[in-house]
Amino acid sequence: MVFEPFEEESDFELLEENLGDPDPAVRRVAVMDLADTADPMAVPLIARAVSDESPEVRLQAAIALGEFDGLETATALCQAMQDGDNRVARAASDSLSELKDPEAAPPLLTLTSHEDPKVREGALLGLKQLRRPDALANGIEAMKDPVAAVRIQAVGVVGYLKAEEALPALISCCRDGDPDVRKTAVGALAFSKSSHARDALFAALEDENWAVREIAAEVLGRFPLGDNAQRLIGLLDDSYWQVRVKAVRSLGKLKVTAAIDRIGSQLDEVTSNLRKEAAAALGEIADPAALPYLEKLVDDPDPDVRKNVRWALGQIG
Amino acid sequence: MPLANTPTSVPVVVDEDKCIADKGCTVCVDVCPLDVLRISDLTGKAYMKYDECWYCMPCEADCPTNAVTVNIPYLLR
Amino acid sequence: MLERLEKGMDDLRAGLNEVDCDLLVIGGGTAGPMAAYRARKKNPNAKVILLEKANVKRSGAISMGMDGLNNAVIPGHSTPEQYTKEITIANDGICDQAAVYKYAQECYSIIEELDQFGIRFQKDDNGEYDVKKVHHIGTYVLPMPNGDTVKKALYRQLRRARVLISNRYMATRLLTGKSGRAAGAIAVNTRSGEFLVIKAKAVIMCTGAAGRLGLPTSGYMYGTYENPTNSGEGYAMAYHAGAKLANLECFQINPLIKDYNGPACAYVAGPFGGYTANSKNERFIECDYWSGQMMQEFFNELQSGKGPVYLKLNHLHKDTADHIEHILHTVERPSRGRFHEQRGTKYSEQMIEMHISEIGFCSGHSASGVYVDEFARTTVPGLYAAGDMASVPHNYMLGAFTNGAIAGEHAIDFAADVDFEEFDGAAVGIEQERVLAPTKREDGIPPNQIEYKVRRLVNDYLQPPKVTAKYELCQARLAEVREDMEERMMVRDAHELMRSMEVASILDCADMAAHASLYRKESRWGLYHWRTDYPDSSDEEWKCHVLLSKQDGKMACEKKAVQPYIIPIADDEKDAYYKQRITAQA
Numbered sequence: 001m002v003f004e005p006f007e008e009e010s011d012f013e014l015l016e017e018n019l020g021d022p023d024p025a026v027r028r029v030a031v032m033d034l035a036d037t038a039d040p041m042a043v044p045l046i047a048r049a050v051s052d053e054s055p056e057v058r059l060q061a062a063i064a065l066g067e068f069d070g071l072e073t074a075t076a077l078c079q080a081m082q083d084g085d086n087r088v089a090r091a092a093s094d095s096l097s098e099l100k101d102p103e104a105a106p107p108l109l110t111l112t113s114h115e116d117p118k119v120r121e122g123a124l125l126g127l128k129q130l131r132r133p134d135a136l137a138n139g140i141e142a143m144k145d146p147v148a149a150v151r152i153q154a155v156g157v158v159g160y161l162k163a164e165e166a167l168p169a170l171i172s173c174c175r176d177g178d179p180d181v182r183k184t185a186v187g188a189l190a191f192s193k194s195s196h197a198r199d200a201l202f203a204a205l206e207d208e209n210w211a212v213r214e215i216a217a218e219v220l221g222r223f224p225l226g227d228n229a230q231r232l233i234g235l236l237d238d239s240y241w242q243v244r245v246k247a248v249r250s251l252g253k254l255k256v257t258a259a260i261d262r263i264g265s266q267l268d269e270v271t272s273n274l275r276k277e278a279a280a281a282l283g284e285i286a287d288p289a290a291l292p293y294l295e296k297l298v299d300d301p302d303p304d305v306r307k308n309v310r311w312a313l314g315q316i317g
Numbered sequence: 318m319p320l321a322n323t324p325t326s327v328p329v330v331v332d333e334d335k336c337i338a339d340k341g342c343t344v345c346v347d348v349c350p351l352d353v354l355r356i357s358d359l360t361g362k363a364y365m366k367y368d369e370c371w372y373c374m375p376c377e378a379d380c381p382t383n384a385v386t387v388n389i390p391y392l393l394r
Numbered sequence: 395m396l397e398r399l400e401k402g403m404d405d406l407r408a409g410l411n412e413v414d415c416d417l418l419v420i421g422g423g424t425a426g427p428m429a430a431y432r433a434r435k436k437n438p439n440a441k442v443i444l445l446e447k448a449n450v451k452r453s454g455a456i457s458m459g460m461d462g463l464n465n466a467v468i469p470g471h472s473t474p475e476q477y478t479k480e481i482t483i484a485n486d487g488i489c490d491q492a493a494v495y496k497y498a499q500e501c502y503s504i505i506e507e508l509d510q511f512g513i514r515f516q517k518d519d520n521g522e523y524d525v526k527k528v529h530h531i532g533t534y535v536l537p538m539p540n541g542d543t544v545k546k547a548l549y550r551q552l553r554r555a556r557v558l559i560s561n562r563y564m565a566t567r568l569l570t571g572k573s574g575r576a577a578g579a580i581a582v583n584t585r586s587g588e589f590l591v592i593k594a595k596a597v598i599m600c601t602g603a604a605g606r607l608g609l610p611t612s613g614y615m616y617g618t619y620e621n622p623t624n625s626g627e628g629y630a631m632a633y634h635a636g637a638k639l640a641n642l643e644c645f646q647i648n649p650l651i652k653d654y655n656g657p658a659c660a661y662v663a664g665p666f667g668g669y670t671a672n673s674k675n676e677r678f679i680e681c682d683y684w685s686g687q688m689m690q691e692f693f694n695e696l697q698s699g700k701g702p703v704y705l706k707l708n709h710l711h712k713d714t715a716d717h718i719e720h721i722l723h724t725v726e727r728p729s730r731g732r733f734h735e736q737r738g739t740k741y742s743e744q745m746i747e748m749h750i751s752e753i754g755f756c757s758g759h760s761a762s763g764v765y766v767d768e769f770a771r772t773t774v775p776g777l778y779a780a781g782d783m784a785s786v787p788h789n790y791m792l793g794a795f796t797n798g799a800i801a802g803e804h805a806i807d808f809a810a811d812v813d814f815e816e817f818d819g820a821a822v823g824i825e826q827e828r829v830l831a832p833t834k835r836e837d838g839i840p841p842n843q844i845e846y847k848v849r850r851l852v853n854d855y856l857q858p859p860k861v862t863a864k865y866e867l868c869q870a871r872l873a874e875v876r877e878d879m880e881e882r883m884m885v886r887d888a889h890e891l892m893r894s895m896e897v898a899s900i901l902d903c904a905d906m907a908a909h910a911s912l913y914r915k916e917s918r919w920g921l922y923h924w925r926t927d928y929p930d931s932s933d934e935e936w937k938c939h940v941l942l943s944k945q946d947g948k949m950a951c952e953k954k955a956v957q958p959y960i961i962p963i964a965d966d967e968k969d970a971y972y973k974q975r976i977t978a979q980a
Contacts, residue, residue: 003412005560006558007558023340025337032342032344036553039554100510160517160520160521187519187520188519190520242667272677303677304677346397348451348452350453356399371621392614392617393654
């Protein structure tokens with residue numbers, strides 16, 4: 001016999017036999033072995049284990065299916081996501097989020113209005129990665145879901161599809177009662193160049209939650225602001241310096257000359273991150289009016305601030 | 318043979334009630350990059366045979382029954 | 395598949411088998427799987443063996459995954475030209491740009507391929523890659539929220555591509571033919587001591603860094619910065635096969651979390667506003683690049699009254715600090731969370747004490763490696779190298795994937811055009827005798843003690859600052875230890891036999907580190923090659939590579955000119971960065 005020091009070929013017959021063993025631990029090991037084969041032939045066998053009487057075996061099956069893709073995998077995972085045991089349902093939802101194959105979508109589309117919010121959330125999370133245009137309607141519908149976690153995933157589905165026709169729905173989510181929904185919706189507006197999106201972003205600059213204001217300030221850096229720049233400049237009074245950093249960055253990127261004095265005032269900040277970004281922004285705007293502010297900071301104790309100041313002075317020339 | 322046994326407190330501990338190595342599971346032994354775990358001939362359960370641990374955690378993360386705990390080696394704590 | 399364990403595992407058994415293949419890939423960590431996978435994709439009829447001393451599922455530097463890419467060249471964010479320039483400058487100009495440029499051009503397609511494998515990179519709310527800007531020079535950081543699944547995803551692809559995976563075999567020597575071409579390798583089973591001779595038309599080495607060269611400050615031998623399984627076999631095997639090794643004097647030294655010895659990942663915290671600070675809460679790093687200069691600044695600060703050095707996140711909003719903590723504690727080195735918890739350290743409240751690592755060889759973070767060109771070819775025909783052990787500088791995880799892919803595709807074409815190379819059959823017997831010698835002794839010194847001594851000497855004498863007199867002392871001490879290793883080392887089982895072979899590699903690497911460092915009579919790359927007897931850089935004499943190789947059974951070094959730049963670096967560009975530093979010091 002030829003010596004073959006390699007990982008053995010999969011013995012599906014034996015694994016199938018072990019899957020019927022009276023000992024749940026043996027069945028569990030069989031499921032792990034099946035996952036390791038990485039062979040699509042294993043999927044129907046693992047799918048069978050999703051209905052096993054032992055929750056441990058079902059859990060292992062839900063994890064194992066994360067190694068595979070396609071319609072059959074998705075169907076089994078959708079069943080596992082409705083499992084009475086929470087651990088099994090959660091593992092199935094995690095595995096669903098690993099799907100890549102658009103063919104896996106049909107069973108997920110039927111679950112976005114399931115009675116259990118965890119199932120709705122998992123189905124939407126899975127759909128997000130698949131980017132199927134026919135999921136748009138499900139996404140828009142789910143944006144009205146009573147549960148915030150579901151709405152976040154719904155916004156995700158719609159945001160990934162970057163569909164202009166979904167803008168009104170996305171914009172209304174920017175006024176959602178839940179800050180995490182608002183944050184995701186504001187971030188998802190980045191793809192649009194419409195004035196409606198821009199107005200929604202301006203409104204988000206006044207959000208009560210700092211993280212929403214932060215992302216709005218960041219996303220606005222991609223929009224030509226024109227006469228509306230004043231509203232972003234106003235954010236330099238924000239009580240959170242992390243929000244002010246994003247505003248400074250966007251104002252620099254957009255080369256808003258009118259912001260020079262207000263950015264200059266940020267250079268007195270204790271937080272050196274802000275001084276650093278303010279110096280860089282003044283360099284990007286590259287207007288001699290910024291010189292007095294920059295010259296003050298040539299000897300800043302923070303080397304990153306000094307570097308940006310030198311760079312900015314170079315930009316102004 | 319003049320070799321002494323120097324005791325060390327091993328970082329990886331296995332809960333023998335949860336371990337299913339006696340049912341054919343060898344996950345933790347397989348995945349250790351330093352190959353320091355073994356299954357005991359006496360108990361049929363996994364244990365740390367060699368104290369050569371990078372506290373990297375695949376043994377704990379991949380254990381199907383959460384039987385394995387990786388502690389930070391005492392000298393580093 | 396789960397490996398079935400046998401009774402009497404680790405018991406030494408006699409055995410010698412032989413297999414052959416078109417392509418042998420040694421090392422199943424990061425570069426190796428990608429090399430084997432791409433070779434099979436390019437030539438589905440080829441027989442490709444992937445040899446791994448542990449198990450491919452979780453072996454190598456990224457056994458627990460990775461939290462992000464820090465050298466991702468993504469269109470719209472940075473260009474291959476810009477990246478090549480920066481790496482050239484970070485290496486003080488000693489850089490063959492062809493390989494760096496090739497990497498920079500190819501790496502985006504690798505990111506997309508990994509994404510298809512199921513390794514998700516962070517995307518924004520519109521599903522675009524969420525590249526983080528670190529500083530105004532370049533944008534290369536791309537987080538990986540499920541980076542813990544990297545190895546699983548790779549393993550899946552290997553199974554599907556029907557790569558022949560051979561776990562638990564440790565290669566100890568390469569076989570070369572009469573013409574000097576690579577002919578295969580000799581390997582030993584790490585659980586039985588049985589030998590395997592693999593004849594191959596081409597060989598790719600992907601055995602990772604020499605991470606067990608220095609001793610960590612904790613004194614725990616396996617508490618290293620690198621995965622300690624990466625003990626430098628590739629460097630040693632390449633040396634004994636006659637390949638040339640480049641710039642070994644450019645040591646790897648990294649910033650890390652003190653005692654835990656894991657990376658502090660300032661590049662993860664950077665985009666959120668975290669940074670490295672001294673005890674006065676101030677930044678002190680002037681250097682723009684991860685380089686020896688940066689490590690020199692780090693070292694100086696530690697030695698000054700302004701140390702210790704910290705990772706500072708406690709000025710960030712608690713949500714932000716907690717978020718960073720969550721990333722750092724789930725991927726790459728997840729036991730970090732446990733370490734901090736035990737000490738009661740919260741990132742949002744306290745600064746985290748940092749330190750510098752023990753020395754090592756690793757091109758992933760510096761430039762020391764087996765010399766390769768832009769096709770991952772070493773100086774031995776038919777022998778390739780990729781990942782942390784190959785000389786492409788600063789290539790990190792994405793470089794291992796990319797250069798692994800390049801090596802796999804080139805090597806499988808090479809193999810298609812050649813026949814098996816004849817090799818001297820006596821080489822196998824000689825190697826068996828060398829490897830098994832410690833098993834024949836009834837009494838002696840165990841490998842762990844020999845290893846400790848070598849690594850303690852490395853710390854005492856080879857760690858920078860490099861002092862000629864100390865280096866010469868070290869060489870004498872290492873020669874004594876070598877004699878002990880060859881004449882007195884003893885092992886009791888197959889596991890110890892594996893460790894004894896690792897010790898031999900570690901000792902070879904220590905000797906190479908000393909030899910190459912003494913040859914370059916100047917200081918360069920900041921802390922990496924700081925020679926107190928030659929404190930200045932001399933571009934006229936030393937702006938070149940140093941290649942080390944085995945000549946007539948002995949270590950020898952030679953100079954090799956840097957290849958003409960593909961991407962020219964204007965003097966004022968060099969100066970722009972240089973002046974920034976000078977002004978800052980004034």
